[in-house]
Amino acid sequence: MKPKMSRSTSRTQTRNNHSKKISLKEMMALRKKELVDGKLSVPDSVTPDPYEFCYKYLEDFRRATLVGTETEVMCDHKNDWDEKHPESAARLSEIINRIATLCLLTRCDVLAFDNICSQSDVQLIHSNFLFETLKRVSKIRKTDEREQEATKFDGVYFSKDTFKAAMRALTWTINVTKLVCQKKYHNGFAIVRPPGHHARHNAFEGYCFFNNVAIAAQKCLKEKLCKKIMIVDFDVHHGDGIQEAFYNRNDVLYFSMHRYENGSFWPNLRESNFDYIGKDEGKGYNINVPLNKVGARDTDYLAIIFNLLLPVAYEFHPDLIMISAGYDAAIGCPEGEMLLTPGFYSHIVQLLSGVADGHIVMVLEGGYFIPSLSESAALSIKGLLTDPCPLLEETGYVQSSVVETINNCKGVLFNHWNCFSAVQRFEYTPEYKFNPYEEHIVRVKYFGEVEKPPYTTRGYYPEHSQLAYDDFSSFISRFQSNENNYKSYQGTGYAFEPITLLHAPDRKSHSYEDPARLVRILELMEESGLSKRCIEIKVPKDRNDYEYCLKVHKECFMEKLMSNSIKSYQDLYVNKHTAKAAETSVSLLLTLVDAVIKENVTNAAALIRPPGHHATVDKAQGFCFLNNVAIAAKYAREKYNVQRILIVDFDIHHGNGTQDIYYNSNEVLYISIHRFDNGNFYPFKPSAGAKFVGHGPGEGFNVNIPFSNEPMGNSEYLAAFLNIILPIGYAFKPELVIVSAGFDAGINDPLGGYNVTPEMYGQFIYLLKPLANGKIIVALEGGYNVNTTGYGMLMCIKALRGESVPTPPDVFDKPINKHAAQTIREVVAIQQQYWPSLNVMKRIADQVFHCRYNKEFKEEMYTADKFDPTNEEC
Numbered sequence: 001m002k003p004k005m006s007r008s009t010s011r012t013q014t015r016n017n018h019s020k021k022i023s024l025k026e027m028m029a030l031r032k033k034e035l036v037d038g039k040l041s042v043p044d045s046v047t048p049d050p051y052e053f054c055y056k057y058l059e060d061f062r063r064a065t066l067v068g069t070e071t072e073v074m075c076d077h078k079n080d081w082d083e084k085h086p087e088s089a090a091r092l093s094e095i096i097n098r099i100a101t102l103c104l105l106t107r108c109d110v111l112a113f114d115n116i117c118s119q120s121d122v123q124l125i126h127s128n129f130l131f132e133t134l135k136r137v138s139k140i141r142k143t144d145e146r147e148q149e150a151t152k153f154d155g156v157y158f159s160k161d162t163f164k165a166a167m168r169a170l171t172w173t174i175n176v177t178k179l180v181c182q183k184k185y186h187n188g189f190a191i192v193r194p195p196g197h198h199a200r201h202n203a204f205e206g207y208c209f210f211n212n213v214a215i216a217a218q219k220c221l222k223e224k225l226c227k228k229i230m231i232v233d234f235d236v237h238h239g240d241g242i243q244e245a246f247y248n249r250n251d252v253l254y255f256s257m258h259r260y261e262n263g264s265f266w267p268n269l270r271e272s273n274f275d276y277i278g279k280d281e282g283k284g285y286n287i288n289v290p291l292n293k294v295g296a297r298d299t300d301y302l303a304i305i306f307n308l309l310l311p312v313a314y315e316f317h318p319d320l321i322m323i324s325a326g327y328d329a330a331i332g333c334p335e336g337e338m339l340l341t342p343g344f345y346s347h348i349v350q351l352l353s354g355v356a357d358g359h360i361v362m363v364l365e366g367g368y369f370i371p372s373l374s375e376s377a378a379l380s381i382k383g384l385l386t387d388p389c390p391l392l393e394e395t396g397y398v399q400s401s402v403v404e405t406i407n408n409c410k411g412v413l414f415n416h417w418n419c420f421s422a423v424q425r426f427e428y429t430p431e432y433k434f435n436p437y438e439e440h441i442v443r444v445k446y447f448g449e450v451e452k453p454p455y456t457t458r459g460y461y462p463e464h465s466q467l468a469y470d471d472f473s474s475f476i477s478r479f480q481s482n483e484n485n486y487k488s489y490q491g492t493g494y495a496f497e498p499i500t501l502l503h504a505p506d507r508k509s510h511s512y513e514d515p516a517r518l519v520r521i522l523e524l525m526e527e528s529g530l531s532k533r534c535i536e537i538k539v540p541k542d543r544n545d546y547e548y549c550l551k552v553h554k555e556c557f558m559e560k561l562m563s564n565s566i567k568s569y570q571d572l573y574v575n576k577h578t579a580k581a582a583e584t585s586v587s588l589l590l591t592l593v594d595a596v597i598k599e600n601v602t603n604a605a606a607l608i609r610p611p612g613h614h615a616t617v618d619k620a621q622g623f624c625f626l627n628n629v630a631i632a633a634k635y636a637r638e639k640y641n642v643q644r645i646l647i648v649d650f651d652i653h654h655g656n657g658t659q660d661i662y663y664n665s666n667e668v669l670y671i672s673i674h675r676f677d678n679g680n681f682y683p684f685k686p687s688a689g690a691k692f693v694g695h696g697p698g699e700g701f702n703v704n705i706p707f708s709n710e711p712m713g714n715s716e717y718l719a720a721f722l723n724i725i726l727p728i729g730y731a732f733k734p735e736l737v738i739v740s741a742g743f744d745a746g747i748n749d750p751l752g753g754y755n756v757t758p759e760m761y762g763q764f765i766y767l768l769k770p771l772a773n774g775k776i777i778v779a780l781e782g783g784y785n786v787n788t789t790g791y792g793m794l795m796c797i798k799a800l801r802g803e804s805v806p807t808p809p810d811v812f813d814k815p816i817n818k819h820a821a822q823t824i825r826e827v828v829a830i831q832q833q834y835w836p837s838l839n840v841m842k843r844i845a846d847q848v849f850h851c852r853y854n855k856e857f858k859e860e861m862y863t864a865d866k867f868d869p870t871n872e873e874c
Contacts, residue, residue: 050747053806054758054791058528062358062803065384066188067108068176070168071096074193077165079157080143082458086335086368087157087207092193095364098374102486104381109185117171124218125211125245127202134209138163151454153204154267166194166209173212174219177361181225181320186804187353187360187384189325191377195365197239197324198267206237206267213324213363214245217252226319227251230356232309233258234301234348235326235365236336237265238272238288242324248282253316257304259329259336260290263448274408275444275848277416284416287312289409292445293401294337296329297394298344299730300402303840305351306726307406311419313355314718314763315812321352321360327367327376332472334462335368342375342476343390343485347770349383354766357804360384368461371476382486386802388602388774390485395730397836404440411442411844421815422719422824428845440842444850484773492800493537493601495588496522500609503581505573512751512784513573513623518609520790521780530797535601539584539591549586551634552627552661557618561625571622571682582610582625589632589779596775597640597736603769603800605793606779613655613740613781614683622653622683629740629779630661633668636736646734646771647671648725650717650764651742651781652752653681654688654704658740664698669732673720675745675754676706690827693834700834703728705827709819712745713755714808716820721767723824727837729771737768737776743783743792751784758788762795762805769799776800 049055075089099105122131137149137158146158169192176188190212197213198206217229231246233239233256246252259265260272270276278286289304313321327345329338352360362380367373383389414420428434428441464472479485501515525531549558560566561579568574585608592604612629614622629647636642647662649655649672662668675681676688686692694702705720729737743761744752769776778796783789795805815821825841832838 050757051787051791053808054795057798057804057806058524060804061529061533062386062801063184063186065108065381066176066179066185067105067110067191067381068113068172068188069096069110069191070112070172073161073168074165076161077159077194080159081147082157084463085157086461087194090370091367091373092191094370094374095191095377099378099381102378104378104385107385108381111175113171113175115171115175116167117174121170121174121215121219122210124222125201125214126199130202130204134163134166134204147457150457154451154455155206155460156204156209157457162194162209169193169196170210170212170215173216173363177216177220177320177322178225180359180361181220183359186358189362189381189384191364193364195326196363197233197235197242197326197365198237199241200244205241207366208241211241211245213322214242216361216363217322218245220320221251228253228316228318229320229322230255230313230316230318231322231324232352233324233326233365234329235324236329236333236338237326237366238267238269239324239365240267240269240272243271243276243286246282247278247286248280250281250285253285253287253312253318255287255289255309255312257289257301258291259294259338261292263446268448268450270446270448273444273446274405275412277412284413287409287413290405291402292405293399295339296399296402297339298341298392299395299397299837300399301340301344302347302395302730303398303402303406303727303837305348306722307840308409310351310722311719311812312417313352314807315417315419317807317809317811318356319359321356323360323362324365325362325377325380326365327373330367330369330372330376331475332369332372333367334464335366340376341392342372342379342479343392345376346379346383346387346389347392349380350386350389350770351767353386353802354763354799354805355807357806358802369472371473375476375479385489387489388487389770391733391773392730395733395837398840403840403842406840407440407842407844408442411440412848414844418715418812418815419719422723422821424825424843425846426843428847438842439845441845442848444848487599487602487773489774489802490599490602491535492797493535493592493595493604494525494607494797495537495539495592495604496607497539497584497588499577499584500581502577503575503610506575511573511623513610513782515609516786517783517789518607518780520786521607521793524790524794525797528794530794533801534797537591537595537601537604539587543587543591545583545587545590545631545635548590548631548635549583549626551638552617552631553615554618561620566620566625572620578610578625585609585612585628586626586631589628589777590635592777593632593636596777597636597642602774603776604778605797605800606777607793608780611742611781613649613651613658613742614653615657616660623782624657627657627661629738630658632738632777632779633662637667642735643667644669644732644734646729646732646737647740648729648737648768649673649740649742649781650745650761651740652745652749652754653742653782654683654685654706655740656683656685656688659687659692659702662698663694663702664696666697666701669701669703669728669734671703671705671725671728673705673717673725674707675712675752677708690823690830693830700831703827703831705823707820707823710817711754712817712820714757714760714810715812715814715816717745717756717760718763718811719816719820720824721764723841724827724831724838726767727840728831728835729768731835731837734772735775737772739765739768739776739778740781741778741793741796742781743789746783746785746788746792748785748788749783751782757808758791758795759806760808761792762799763807765796765799766805
């Protein structure tokens with residue numbers, strides 16, 4: 001067994017004992033020098049420089065959002081022989097009307113482009129035949145002749161303006177993409193039609209003529225504006241044209257979530273299934289997520305995002321994300337029959353905004369229920385503008401068919417992506433006793449039949465009854481009537497008071513919890529300009545929060561603290577300023593709670609010390625006196641009636657004080673990711689283990705993620721966020737998120753021993769930001785390497801503002817270590833009974849079964865328990 005060590009190490013260091021008094025400024029300069037020189041901290045590595053990426057992004061501010069659209073030429077394209085055709089000009093005009101009504105156009109740069117793309121641009125993806133065909137057919141004046149031409153292609157119509165509209169849509173897409181690639185804009189949305197993701201090399205298809213996204217991606221790669229592009233396609237139909245264009249490439253990752261129904265949904269292609277993962281160099285870079293039942297909700301798509309999209313996105317590390325933004329999975333669309341709410345689209349945009357420096361280009365594809373189409377597009381733009389995301393309603397149970405699809409995808413991608421290394425495999429044999437609740441067998445099913453020409457040109461699209469139309473329209477109206485769905489970003493606040501620097505060790509001794517930790521954060525904020533881009537919140541001079549401290553701490557303890565009767569000991573030092581610094585830190589944090597709840601700012605960072613998460617109701621310990629975060633949660637609950645508060649603690653030490661205070665409560669969900677070492681790491685308590693889940697009403701509201709045995713880094717922490725923290729956090733539906741932000745799991749920290757880089761902390765905040773209607777407060781806890789702590793908090797504040805935060809290049813560069821994988825699986829197994837959103841993770845068989853069925857057996861195949869994988873048909 002390892003010997004127990006205190007949080008401050010047993011090593012002693014001496015300093016020169018200066019008899020003369022020195023100023024606070026001089027003291028801080030001296031302490032900073034000692035810390036940076038390594039006298040109080042492990043020196044930073046020289047090669048490679050662990051802060052290299054932070055330097056590059058230090059002064060990088062958020063640029064504007066670009067919207068590219070035109071309502072004239074692109075709206076002239078219409079079906080002359082079928083006025084009811086769903087791919088109509090209203091799709092474009094109503095989006096523009098809605099975003100104008102919400103005043104979003106005034107917050108974006110709306111550019112008109114006077115150039116037109118060339119034939120050579122089209123031929124980056126398409127054949128010369130296809131280009132000339134569209135040009136020729138668009139010149140045909142007789143409607144019946146154009147309709148006859150349409151019978152040669154699956155699901156298209158031609159008008160005399162189709163060629164001009166398609167060229168204009170492609171031009172807008174290319175221009176917006178290039179401007180974002182050139183970093184002249186932070187992100188952008190090309191609101192265009194006709195759509196493009198079905199258009200293939202030599203065929204028009206599915207309302208599409210030129211493949212806008214594929215051509216723009218190829219052009220930017222060819223012109224070396226970027227090296228790698230991730231295309232995310234959430235249109236309800238599979239973007240078979242994009243897949244075809246990049247199927248054997250590894251510089252473009254195509255990720256499509258689409259309705260499939262085992263091939264019985266259009267475009268009915270075998271190659272739209274999950275086992276089509278790319279070819280040659282592109283193997284693993286084509287990811288299809290086929291949905292085999294209608295009615296998928298926000299929670300089902302979130303499960304796909306957490307389990308597949310985000311892990312792969314972080315590992316792929318693209319320079320640009322392009323989104324094929326089809327809104328036919330939105331509620332009310334008759335083609336999709338899915339139930340995504342408009343608010344979901346702002347969540348997917350913001351969850352992806354930590355990747356690729358936030359450089360995202362959205363391009364309009366489908367969406368054929370105008371009320372949900374226009375609302376969803378508007379919420380997407382609000383996501384690009386870093387506005388608070390609406391609270392989502394359904395975020396718990398995941399459909400069994402979606403769980404099956406996710407595990408099918410993991411099964412075929414396991415050997416291609418390290419991000420899936422937490423998955424356990426098992427060898428399946430006919431004698432194996434299969435447990436469907438814990439295990440999964442990968443089965444490929446296909447019942448489709450591809451239509452052949454001549455194709456139908458009229459009435460091939462589904463339509464709503466008037467009753468269904470009214471019901472869905474009523475849902476959108478109710479969504480619009482909730483003002484909480486339309487909050488705008490009000491700025492990022494921060495709070496600091498100099499008195500917190502006066503709590504300092506005397507000159508004869510030292511402590512890693514030194515004022516220089518906070519000084520470094522302030523210096524970097526000034527150097528980067530963040531202090532000017534954020535809003536400083538000052539504590540009112542007459543503020544007194546003693547009564548709220550008493551709601552968490554015992555009165556006898558408070559009296560002892562305020563009278564300076566607490567004695568210094570191994571992991572605690574006290575001076576005459578300690579009580580005032582601790583009290584001021586509480587007031588700073590509660591002042592930020594006021595500002596965020598009242599929406600004076602959207603989110604905030606509390607630059608406070610001493611830290612608090614080890615402080616219990618009656619004991620100061622581990623550098624901590626008052627439990628700042630626990631008091632803030634109690635304050636928000638009692639003063640503002642906040643019903644659900646999420647505390648996420650990523651300090652490397654378990655926040656035993658916070659856990660103890662809320663262990664019996666269901667008002668606060670406490671999630672801690674920490675170093676445990678089987679109980680041999682500070683605070684040396686078994687209650688930091690995974691089995692401690694809360695008690696009484698609080699059972700299930702305490703989540704410990706206790707790492708042991710090996711140093712953990714970016715990959716292990718991110719895996720825990722994606723597999724545990726986000727699924728539980730979304731299911732809890734918090735109204736306020738408070739982060740106990742300790743940076744001692746960071747690289748070069750003298751007490752932590754882990755290797756999380758500063759930029760990774762910014763990614764954590766990006767992942768948490770969509771929760772709680774954007775109400776998130778980051779409160780400083782530990783972190784004892786001044787540079788790691790300084791840059792770590794800087795990246796968190798940049799994330800709060802929606803600025804670019806670098807993606808660590810080492811994320812999933814190798815499989816996560818086996819001990820982290822084991823911990824993640826253990827926590828998931830324990831917490832599944834409380835959080836159904838975790839029921840996705842299963843052990844997966846190391847074989848893939850390809851299944852054949854006759855038509856008579858088709859209805860039975862949807863029942864999993866009637867399918868025998870040992871059947872000779874497989």
